[in-house]
Amino acid sequence: MTNSILTSSPIAAVTAAGRAFGWQKAKRLARDHITFIVFGLITLFFILHAPNFASLATANAIGRITAVVSIMAVGMTMVIMCREIDLSVGALASLSAMVGAMLMQTGIAPWLSIPVMTAFGALIGLVNGLIVTRLRIPSFLVTLGMLSILSGTALTLTDSLPVPIGDRTLGKIMANGTLIGLPAAVWWTVAFALAGIYVLHLSVIGRQMAATGGNEAAARFSGIDVDRAKLVAFAVCGACASFAGYMLAARASAGNPSVGVGLELNVIAAVIIGGTSLFGGRGSVIGSVIGAIFIGILAFGLVVIGLSTTIQEIVKGVIIIVAVSLNRR
Amino acid sequence: MSAADNPLPALVSMRGIVKRFGANIVLRIVDFDVRAGEVHALLGENGAGKSTLMKVLLGIHKPDEGTILVLGEPLTSTSTRARLEAGVAMIFQELSLVPAMSVADNLFLGREPMLFGGRIDRRRIRREATDLIARQGFALDPDARIEDLPFAARQQVEILKALSRGASVIVMDEPTSSLTVREEEVLHATIAQLRAAGIGIVYISHRMSEIFRVADRLSVIKDGQIQGPFATDQITIPEVSRLMARSASVVVMKPKARREPGEIVFEVVGLSTARKLRDIGLAVRAGEIVGIAGLVGSGRSTLAKALFGLIPDARGDVRLGGSEIGALATPPRIRAGMALVPEDRRAEGAGRPAQPGRQCGAAQSCRTDVALAGRPVMATRDRHVPRFSRCAAHCLPRAGPAGLGTVRRQPAEGGFRKMVRQQSKTADPRRANGGCRRQRQGGDAGAGAAGRRKGHGGAADHLGAR
Ligand SMILES: Nc1ncnc2c1ncn2[C@@H]1O[C@H](COP(=O)(O)OP(=O)(O)O)[C@@H](O)[C@H]1O
Numbered sequence A: 001m002t003n004s005i006l007t008s009s010p011i012a013a014v015t016a017a018g019r020a021f022g023w024q025k026a027k028r029l030a031r032d033h034i035t036f037i038v039f040g041l042i043t044l045f046f047i048l049h050a051p052n053f054a055s056l057a058t059a060n061a062i063g064r065i066t067a068v069v070s071i072m073a074v075g076m077t078m079v080i081m082c083r084e085i086d087l088s089v090g091a092l093a094s095l096s097a098m099v100g101a102m103l104m105q106t107g108i109a110p111w112l113s114i115p116v117m118t119a120f121g122a123l124i125g126l127v128n129g130l131i132v133t134r135l136r137i138p139s140f141l142v143t144l145g146m147l148s149i150l151s152g153t154a155l156t157l158t159d160s161l162p163v164p165i166g167d168r169t170l171g172k173i174m175a176n177g178t179l180i181g182l183p184a185a186v187w188w189t190v191a192f193a194l195a196g197i198y199v200l201h202l203s204v205i206g207r208q209m210a211a212t213g214g215n216e217a218a219a220r221f222s223g224i225d226v227d228r229a230k231l232v233a234f235a236v237c238g239a240c241a242s243f244a245g246y247m248l249a250a251r252a253s254a255g256n257p258s259v260g261v262g263l264e265l266n267v268i269a270a271v272i273i274g275g276t277s278l279f280g281g282r283g284s285v286i287g288s289v290i291g292a293i294f295i296g297i298l299a300f301g302l303v304v305i306g307l308s309t310t311i312q313e314i315v316k317g318v319i320i321i322v323a324v325s326l327n328r329r
Numbered sequence B: 001m002s003a004a005d006n007p008l009p010a011l012v013s014m015r016g017i018v019k020r021f022g023a024n025i026v027l028r029i030v031d032f033d034v035r036a037g038e039v040h041a042l043l044g045e046n047g048a049g050k051s052t053l054m055k056v057l058l059g060i061h062k063p064d065e066g067t068i069l070v071l072g073e074p075l076t077s078t079s080t081r082a083r084l085e086a087g088v089a090m091i092f093q094e095l096s097l098v099p100a101m102s103v104a105d106n107l108f109l110g111r112e113p114m115l116f117g118g119r120i121d122r123r124r125i126r127r128e129a130t131d132l133i134a135r136q137g138f139a140l141d142p143d144a145r146i147e148d149l150p151f152a153a154r155q156q157v158e159i160l161k162a163l164s165r166g167a168s169v170i171v172m173d174e175p176t177s178s179l180t181v182r183e184e185e186v187l188h189a190t191i192a193q194l195r196a197a198g199i200g201i202v203y204i205s206h207r208m209s210e211i212f213r214v215a216d217r218l219s220v221i222k223d224g225q226i227q228g229p230f231a232t233d234q235i236t237i238p239e240v241s242r243l244m245a246r247s248a249s250v251v252v253m254k255p256k257a258r259r260e261p262g263e264i265v266f267e268v269v270g271l272s273t274a275r276k277l278r279d280i281g282l283a284v285r286a287g288e289i290v291g292i293a294g295l296v297g298s299g300r301s302t303l304a305k306a307l308f309g310l311i312p313d314a315r316g317d318v319r320l321g322g323s324e325i326g327a328l329a330t331p332p333r334i335r336a337g338m339a340l341v342p343e344d345r346r347a348e349g350a351g352r353p354a355q356p357g358r359q360c361g362a363a364q365s366c367r368t369d370v371a372l373a374g375r376p377v378m379a380t381r382d383r384h385v386p387r388f389s390r391c392a393a394h395c396l397p398r399a400g401p402a403g404l405g406t407v408r409r410q411p412a413e414g415g416f417r418k419m420v421r422q423q424s425k426t427a428d429p430r431r432a433n434g435g436c437r438r439q440r441q442g443g444d445a446g447a448g449a450a451g452r453r454k455g456h457g458g459a460a461d462h463l464g465a466r
């Protein structure tokens, strides 16, 4: 029945206004990438003014210090795509560093501890998601509460004492070992980024996240299980945060209960700098990773230029606000 | 009178629908049906319950009583999703598309074809979307993002979305309220196609002439009750008007003796905002109502907010009660006795969410406005436009991709000054025509205004710059 109406009609000409114009696309391209342009200029500044900034060693160092934020940003991108936020990622990273180190003390095989810790993070993320979707409490509040709970737990576990990791292989697998000249941390970043791209941009669940954040009513009306999309996003975000926290512990050969303090700010900044809208519905994983790398370049560049770490924090904050304001949508 | 011997079967049959919101009984025992291949128009005043009845049909609201059959299947207690799957679709007043996604992606949202590994088959989506668009004869680019498209094109996407999901009944809730005349004609051609294909259409509109052009049957909702259906070729506009008029509220207001307006109490020169408004000049005299007309999205609400100092990037000179006020300051305006009755009172007004038993309909909220009438009051809610448009002196053109043109001041004529008249649902038809004429003169450059006559009372019910 439906087919018979789908015959051609003479009304096509009238609706030619329905076409999008080429210049609109060009304008949007520039608008979408304005922060990249700004950070490109900042990088250029460092290359010109900092001695030996443009070197493979620098790139490796930045890759290493950026890995944690990059990996967490992959999960955060999904949550923000759904028009939610997860403020608990830094605290979860701290807790995971502690729990992971304690897990290693039980004598578990290092390679096995990695998926266990990732699943642990997914579980915490799932709890966040369940509270948000079932109780209809804004994720800002839920995850703010969770931040407090998780960081408190991390400190309570050992009375704020760090937990040493005796096993050297874990550090090699997760952070310091090299493969084809690149540190393991960089390889993990690439792996998480690729997986994130697959989930968010190629798979159906990613499309559902984008629709959920883009217009929740429309998504529901198109038969999308909006709550499930959010649950998956929170779970992935938790998994990424937990993995990143464990990576920090592996790198330092010890679980430190305050290792993740404040990381959520860098992560969210990376996502927004990367062009993902805080209002949901648009964004990209690759943008978030680039955003994280930019933050790394900024921090590293400021050190190389010789600013004290205290002033660095101020400069970094200002630049992040400027970048985010340019990218406000 | 109703074409009872029509052989086509009912696609949808709603029986004895009762719907209350708290103490507000919106629908009391309403029957409604839609047959294959017909356009069934639903009329009624604003707030009569037309949208509510259709939301009950879609399962968005649960009816307190009554049954709903779709193609003979009882669906009364099923979810919206089940209704959609049964072939009932609705084109919303506020469209339900994802703005950041492309046309093709929106058409297949929620039922994307998959490749192995849960990957979306983008190629197939694009191909099938292109086919779908071509077969319906729309000039849509499947790759265009919804947010870049004009309203009419978005509506076409909604219609395609419904068709591609195998809809056999399509509800259109005031589909022409933000269309230009040309776009409206395209829509009507589409409706003719759909009808020829055996799809049943529910058409909600205020515009009487439009209803008689597209509808086969019509029903009128008033005071929670439905009258009809009537075949459109067996009923006349005055008869329908009589059905819609609410006898209780027909307060015959004698036009007050013409009164010359007083001195200028509020004046704006060169008001502009970054996006919507450009160089707007406007003056309000004491005892005067100045109407602002325009299509949805043309900037009426923005203008009202800007006049009240609520738009952060507004520029211009504002004079209120003889003293100069910046374009951007609400507190001095309030001190000087200015008030804004916002468009969305629930979201922007002072009140907390309405409680059961304290609901008030349009008529009551209108009285609230009147209560403020001692001061310059602005009201921009759609519902007020019909009343305002009688005295429309300003006209906002349709928002194009590049924003808005200039609003022109047209000398206001006397005879429509009293705020109280807002309350009157019946107006002198001659005055309505006068309003239209003024509107026509006041339209934007090159645009002829379409003043149409609503049946009851003969008030002009839609004015736009076209
Ligand atoms: N979600 C809701 N909650 C409470 N009251 C509502 C709701 N939706 C509509 N109403 C009330 O129902 C009445 C009918 O509204 P509506 O169906 O939108 O009218 P129409 O579409 O005919 O203009 C109005 O008085 C309105 O205030």
Ligand SMILES: [Mg+2]
Binding pocket: B050, B051, B052, B173
């Ligand atoms: Mg309505």
